[in-house]
Amino acid sequence: MQRLKCRVEYDGTVYAGYQVQTNGVTIQEKIEKALTKMHKGESVKVIASGRTDAGVHAIGQVIHFDTSLNIPASNWKRALGPMLPEDIRVAEVEPVTDDFHARYDTTAKEYRYYVWNDHEPNLFRRLYTYHIRKPLDVAAMREACKLVEGEHNFTSFCSPRTDLKGSKVRTITKAVIEQRGSELVFIFKGNGFLYNMVRILVGTILEVGFGDRTSDELETMLAARDRKAAGKTAPPHGLFLWKVEY
Amino acid sequence: MQRLKCRVEYDGTVYAGYQVQTNGVTIQEKIEKALTKMHKGESVKVIASGRTDAGVHAIGQVIHFDTSLNIPASNWKRALGPMLPEDIRVAEVEPVTDDFHARYDTTAKEYRYYVWNDHEPNLFRRLYTYHIRKPLDVAAMREACKLVEGEHNFTSFCSPRTDLKGSKVRTITKAVIEQRGSELVFIFKGNGFLYNMVRILVGTILEVGFGDRTSDELETMLAARDRKAAGKTAPPHGLFLWKVEY
Structure with a gap:
């Protein structure tokens, strides 16, 4: 397993916020759906630095997830692009050690x-x-x-x-x-x-x-x-x- | 009857172009609907400087129409605002003489x-x-x-x-x-x-x-x-x- 850290940009206009919930489509849902597709149905859990409310945008949201796929970090961006809607973009992907945590390790926002x-x-x-x-x-x-x-x-x-x-x-x-x-x-x-x-x-x-x-x-x-x-x-x-x- | 000349701005993203047609919602349709509402159901025909294609935007589209309403030109903008969707805006309204024509009188674009x-x-x-x-x-x-x-x-x-x-x-x-x-x-x-x-x-x-x-x-x-x-x-x-x- 390899842990990846990503910078994610999104236009929050049409979403019910970042975090998965029962009412409306969320950004987390779209990213997890794209990753699950790439992992041939194996579900992938994504951890973000924090949630953002409905309608809020992001230039520098950070997420991490673990993958069993053997794809070099430099190719992830291109692979994920077509799986995501036009208003969500994985802008940077970087391999990190297993102890990196997108939420608990933040020092500043x-x-x-x-x-x-x-x-x-x-x-x-x-x-x-x-x-x-x-x-x-x-x-x-x-x-x-x-x-x-x-x-x-x-x-x-x-x-x-x-x-x-x-x-x-x-x-x-x-x-x-x-x-x-x-x-x-x-x-x-x-x-x-x-x-x-x-x-x-x-x-x-x-x-x-x-x-x-x-x-x-x-x-x-x-x-x-x-x-x-x-x-x-x-x-x-x-x-x-x-x-x-x- | 008073002829009014208006500068219209629109975000063309969701529209099937400026001019009324059979497929999809157009900007002209939205403006005419707003004007017809203001004229208590009496239909108002709008003439534009020219059409724009589906997805094309405008900062300086010009239209004219004739009105039987006795509203000062300065109040038209405020009156039309709430009748129009968020992506169409009448930005300027000016009374003109009856011989002004938004399409035929253009000298430059x-x-x-x-x-x-x-x-x-x-x-x-x-x-x-x-x-x-x-x-x-x-x-x-x-x-x-x-x-x-x-x-x-x-x-x-x-x-x-x-x-x-x-x-x-x-x-x-x-x-x-x-x-x-x-x-x-x-x-x-x-x-x-x-x-x-x-x-x-x-x-x-x-x-x-x-x-x-x-x-x-x-x-x-x-x-x-x-x-x-x-x-x-x-x-x-x-x-x-x-x-x-x-």
């Missing part, structure tokens, strides 16, 4: 959230950006980002639907906003993220951008350790799982 | 064709760019573009399925290629375009880019006045009707 901030919508970016017509105060949002950086208990920025029993303390090493014309890119890097954490952070920081909250309030919200203290959850289609580090 | 030229595909541009893995000789393609500019008989670059009886002489005022990283943008501006003309031009110029033909051959092809003399028709999804002038 980066998410990016795209906002199209213009009075006019952008039809051709509609599936990959959250359209906000009202002008945003980017300087105030950057102040808010600064307060998010560092080690905090992020209970206020975690969906109550989480099944996490452990600590909600996480360290955010980078929280910045890049501006490219009408496009704003929120970049969050950290040692781990809670359920819906990036979307709640973005939704809350956008409320600062609208002037509905001040950037200082981020501190109070963190201290509250209560989801109700934070802002709305931004919609999924602006979010990309950008990079996973090991 | 601009088309853009997007190529993603990289060994790796771009998943998030897959619906809007033609992916070409092999490296392209951009300098040679630019030479070919130069030979396309000017007044020519474009019979070799017209689909034989055209129903045009008149002259196939057209003037191309601009044929250039812009390079933005891995993205190549072919820009064609002229006083008129024949059926599939831009896609055949792009397909042929790409053959020059591959080194399968020399740029000089464009002259021989134009002189042949025979579709078989030119290259392949590039696929529709890279093509945008960019601007129509009056």
Whole structure:
């Protein structure tokens, strides 16, 4: 058996999220189906760095699986391509030792959230950006980002639907906003993220951008350790799982 | 009755082209349905600057229609928005005199064709760019573009399925290629375009880019006045009707 680590890209638009579930088609399902086909019906289990919600995209999702096939790593990409739908792509394949684990071994993750901030919508970016017509105060949002950086208990920025029993303390090493014309890119890097954490952070920081909250309030919200203290959850289609580090 | 001129944007991915036909849903159909709804069932006929093929997109399609409704032009955009699907947008509405005609009054059109030229595909541009893995000789393609500019008989670059009886002489005022990283943008501006003309031009110029033909051959092809003399028709999804002038 050989363990393979893969970087996977997907357009989450039509999927019910990454992880296999009963309602709707998932990305994991499509990848496992393709692998099972390649293994002539022998079922292959795939482990990912983490799940992504319905509608969320990925550039840098990482998965691992074990294979009995004797295919060089360099040929896997080409072999898997035609087995997968157009909106899922195995972008890199690399042999790893048997003790590599895509979920448990992560040391850092980066998410990016795209906002199209213009009075006019952008039809051709509609599936990959959250359209906000009202002008945003980017300087105030950057102040808010600064307060998010560092080690905090992020209970206020975690969906109550989480099944996490452990600590909600996480360290955010980078929280910045890049501006490219009408496009704003929120970049969050950290040692781990809670359920819906990036979307709640973005939704809350956008409320600062609208002037509905001040950037200082981020501190109070963190201290509250209560989801109700934070802002709305931004919609999924602006979010990309950008990079996973090991 | 008031005549209105509109700029329309659409993502052609799921449509059977612009013009109403028997197979598949068209963009014209969606716009006429929205207008008929606004006119409480009274059917509204829409005239466009020209049709676009299945899968072709538009940023600058222009249409006109006559309305009995007493709505200020500035409110039409907002009124039509919710009546149209997410992939069709009326971007500008302007009152015009009764003698304005979206098709007959055009003086120039601009088309853009997007190529993603990289060994790796771009998943998030897959619906809007033609992916070409092999490296392209951009300098040679630019030479070919130069030979396309000017007044020519474009019979070799017209689909034989055209129903045009008149002259196939057209003037191309601009044929250039812009390079933005891995993205190549072919820009064609002229006083008129024949059926599939831009896609055949792009397909042929790409053959020059591959080194399968020399740029000089464009002259021989134009002189042949025979579709078989030119290259392949590039696929529709890279093509945008960019601007129509009056």
